C-alpha cells in the first residue's frame with residue numbers, strides 16, 4: 370500500500386456525522402477537523418479536509434500579475450525615496466502587500482493553514498504600515514502594541530476559520546474586516562488633522578480603499594456565497610475579487626502617494642523660494658506673490674485700510690563692523706521674530722533686503738498701525754544682547770502709512786519708505802507717520 374493510499378484510508382475511517390460541542394451543533398467538516406485535531410493526525414489528512422483541485426494547480430500568469438503589479442508599485446515608491454521623496458514607508462507597505470498576495474498563489478503545502486495565516490499576516494502588516502505612513506504626516510501613530518494585538522487577533526481568527534471550519538469564506542471575511550477596521554481608524558483620526566491639499570488626496574484614497582473593503586465584507590455576509598474549500602476559493606469569483614480589489618487599492622494608493630509627495634515637494638520649494646532663510650519672514654519674491662493674491666484688483670475683500678510699516682535697524686553697518694557679521698545675523702533674526710510676535714496672525718511681515726523690513730496690517734488704520742510700530746521699536750530697544758554685547762542697545766526707525774481705497778500698493782510703499790527716511794533724518798530711533 371502506497372503512502373497516499375494509507376493516508377486515504379486513515380481519512381476515510383473518520384466519522385462523517387455532525388457532532389456537538391456542549392449544546393451547539395457544529396458542521397460535518399468542523400466535526401471532522403476536531404476529531405483530527407484530537408487525534409493529532411490532521412496534518413496528514415488536511416488534503417482530504419480541504420479537497421481542492423487547485424492545491425496542485427499552479428497560478429496562471431494573469432494571477433501572478435497581481436502581486437507583480439503591486440511589487441512594481443512598491444519598487445516605484447522605494448525608488449522615489451532615493452531621489453528625495455519621502456515614500457520609503459509607503460513602498461515597504463506595498464512590498465508587504467505584494468508578498469501576501471504572492472503567497473496566496475503559492476501551491477499549498479502540508480502546512481496549508483499556516484500558509485493562510487502567513488499570507489493574511491503579510492496583507493494586514495502592509496495595511497498597517499500604510500496607515501502608519503499616513504499618520505506619521507500629521508497625527509500620533511497608533512501604538513505598536515495595538516497593532517501587534519490586532520495582528521494576533523486576526524491571525525487567531527484566520528487559524529480558527531481554516532483549521533476548525535475549513536472555510537475560506539470566513540478566513541477572507543476576517544482578514545478583510547480587520548484590514549477595513551485598521552484603515553477606518555487611521556483615516557478617521559487623520560481626517561481631523563487635514564492641513565494641506567496633499568493630506569486631502571491621501572484621505573480620499575484611504576476612504577476609497579476603506580469603502581471598497583467594507584463593501585466587500587458586507588457582500589460576503591449578505592450574498593449567498595458558496596462555502597468553498599481553500600484551493601477552490603482562490604479560483605472562484607470571490608477569490609478573484611479579493612485579488613483585484615487589492616490591486617486596485619494598491620494602484621489608487623500609489624497614485625495618491627505620488628500626487629501627495631509631489632505636491633509636498635512643490636510646496637516645500639515654493640516656501641523656500643518665498644522665505645528669507647535668516648528671519649523666516651517673506652522675502653521680496655514671497656511678498657510680491659502675497660500682494661498679488663491680496664491686492665488683485667478683482668479681489669474685493671482686500672482689507673482697507675491696510676497699515677504699512679517700513680522698519681530699518683539703525684547703524685547696522687556699525688553693528689556688523691564692531692560685533693561681526695554673525696552677530697549682525699542674530700540681530701536681524703531677533704528683529705524678524707519681534708515683527709512676527711507683535712503683529713497679529715493675519716499680518717504679513719517681510720524682509721525687503723539688508724536690514725529693511727515691511728509689515729502689512731490688514732484692517733489697521735493709521736493710529737493702530739503707528740501704535741504697533743512704536744511697540745516694536747520700544748521692544749527692540751529693550752532687547753538685551755548678552756553674552757556677546759551685554760551693554761549694547763540697538764534702535765530702529767519706522768515709517769508708517771495706510772493704503773487708501775483704490776490706491777496702488779506701490780505708491781503706499783513708496784510713501785512708507787519716504788517716511789522711514791524722514792525718521793532717519795530726524796535722528797533715528799523714532800516713528801514717523803503721514804497725516
Ligand SMILES: Nc1nc2c(ncn2[C@@H]2O[C@H](COP(=O)(O)OP(=O)(O)OP(=O)(O)O)[C@@H](O)[C@H]2O)c(=O)[nH]1
Pocket residue numbers: 647681682683684685686687689693694695696697698701722723724793
Ligand atoms: N550681518 C548681515 N549684514 C547684512 C546683511 N545684509 C546686509 N547687511 C549689511 O547691512 C549693512 C547696511 O548698511 P547701510 O545700508 O549703510 O545702513 P546702516 O548702517 O544701517 O545705516 P542707516 O540705515 O542709515 O541707519 C551693510 O553693511 C550690509 O553689508 C545680512 O544678511 N547679514
